[in-house]
Structures are given as C-alpha cells and as structure tokens.
Amino acid sequence: MAIVPLANLSIEPEGIRAREVVRDAIYYEMARHQDDYTVEIQDIAKTDKILCKHDLSEKEASRFSGGELCRILGVDAVLKGSVFKYLSKGALEQVAEKVVFDTVTTVSEIKASLAIYDAADGELVWQQDFEQKGERLSTVDELRKNVAWSVARSFPYRKKKLGIFREATGF
Numbered sequence: 001m002a003i004v005p006l007a008n009l010s011i012e013p014e015g016i017r018a019r020e021v022v023r024d025a026i027y028y029e030m031a032r033h034q035d036d037y038t039v040e041i042q043d044i045a046k047t048d049k050i051l052c053k054h055d056l057s058e059k060e061a062s063r064f065s066g067g068e069l070c071r072i073l074g075v076d077a078v079l080k081g082s083v084f085k086y087l088s089k090g091a092l093e094q095v096a097e098k099v100v101f102d103t104v105t106t107v108s109e110i111k112a113s114l115a116i117y118d119a120a121d122g123e124l125v126w127q128q129d130f131e132q133k134g135e136r137l138s139t140v141d142e143l144r145k146n147v148a149w150s151v152a153r154s155f156p157y158r159k160k161k162l163g164i165f166r167e168a169t170g171f
Contacts, residue, residue, distance in 0.1 A: 001116070001157065002042040002075045003027050004051070005058035007082040018086035019058070022112060022144055026079070029148035030155065039157045042075055050074070066117020066124070077125065077157070081114035085131075109133045110143045114151060126156045 003026060006019035027044045034041055050073050051061050061069065062080065069078045087109040115127040130150065132143045 001039045001077040001079065002047045002069070002073045003030075003044055003079045004047060004061055004069055004073075006080070006112070006114075007059070007062040008086075009082050009084050010086040012085065012087050014088040015083070015086035018083040018110075022083050022086070022110070022147060025144045025148035026114075026151050029145070029152045033152050036159055037155060037157050038159055039076060042073070047073060065122055066115070067119060067122020070117065070119030070122070076119045077116055078119075079114060079116045079151075081112060083110070083112045085109055085111035108143055110147060112147060116156065126154070128154060 003023055006023050008015060008019040010018050012018075023044065027041065030037070030041045051058070054072055056064075056072070062082075064072070066078050066080060069080065070076065109132065111129075111131045113127070113129045116125045117123065118125050128150070130147045132146055
C-alpha cells in the first residue's frame, strides 16, 4: 500500500507544510506497526520517486482516482486525502496570550479527511475524517501523532490477533 501526497487545502500560514508533515507522521506510525498488517507499506520516498518518474507533481497526483494511483504506483491499495486545517499554536504562544489578554482564543487544530482505495476495482475500502482541537498548552505535533495513531489503529488490512493482546496493547 502506498501513501500518496495529501492535498493541502489549509489556508493557515503554518499549513504550508501540512500535507507533508501529516503524511510523514502517518507513514512512520504505520511503519512502526508493519508486522501487524497483511500488506506492506511502501516507503514514501519510493512512492514519490515513482510519481516523479511519471511526471506527476504532488498536486497533480492528488487529482487522480485511487484506482489510477494504484496502477501508476504498482500497489494493491493507496491512501490519499486532504488536510483542510492545520493551525499550530505553540504552548508558549498560548501562555503569552493568556498573560496579555487573560484568555486563549485558539489552540492547535487539525482537520483532515483520509481514504484508502483498492487497486482491484478502485473502490473505497476505508474512510475517516479527523477533526482534532488541542487542549490548552497542547501542540499541533501531538495532534498530528494522534491522527497517525488513529489511522494505524483503524487500518483495514490488519492481521487478526487475540483479544487479550489487543486489549493490552491497543492494537
């Protein structure tokens, strides 16, 4: 399975790299649990190299259907999606806002939609929308890790495990 570059639809200044950092977090969390899956997760550098070989920019690749991307990348499934909001408000900024204005108006936030498509018929296999707002003094890094963990945990190509193991580990 390949994780293609995500479409970045966020308008926040810190969202410029949103698609890249969210994709990286998902890849690294899934790679950590590779042994739990029935499919191999393709290295994102390899995915990018194949897209480049086909003269597809990240933006162009996001416009292709899941089935088309599977064929181009030579994989059985593909994860694609969009980042709609990526607001990064560091803990220091939140403390300063609290001291100066006696309130914290915004905290870190991520909003994204992700989907997995099967190569056989190009059909949607899994989809999840994420909208996470951090608590006070939380960072966007924590939220990004939460999104990646949620994807890895709900990944549809998981090996069957004993219930006791799953309860003990969360996987």
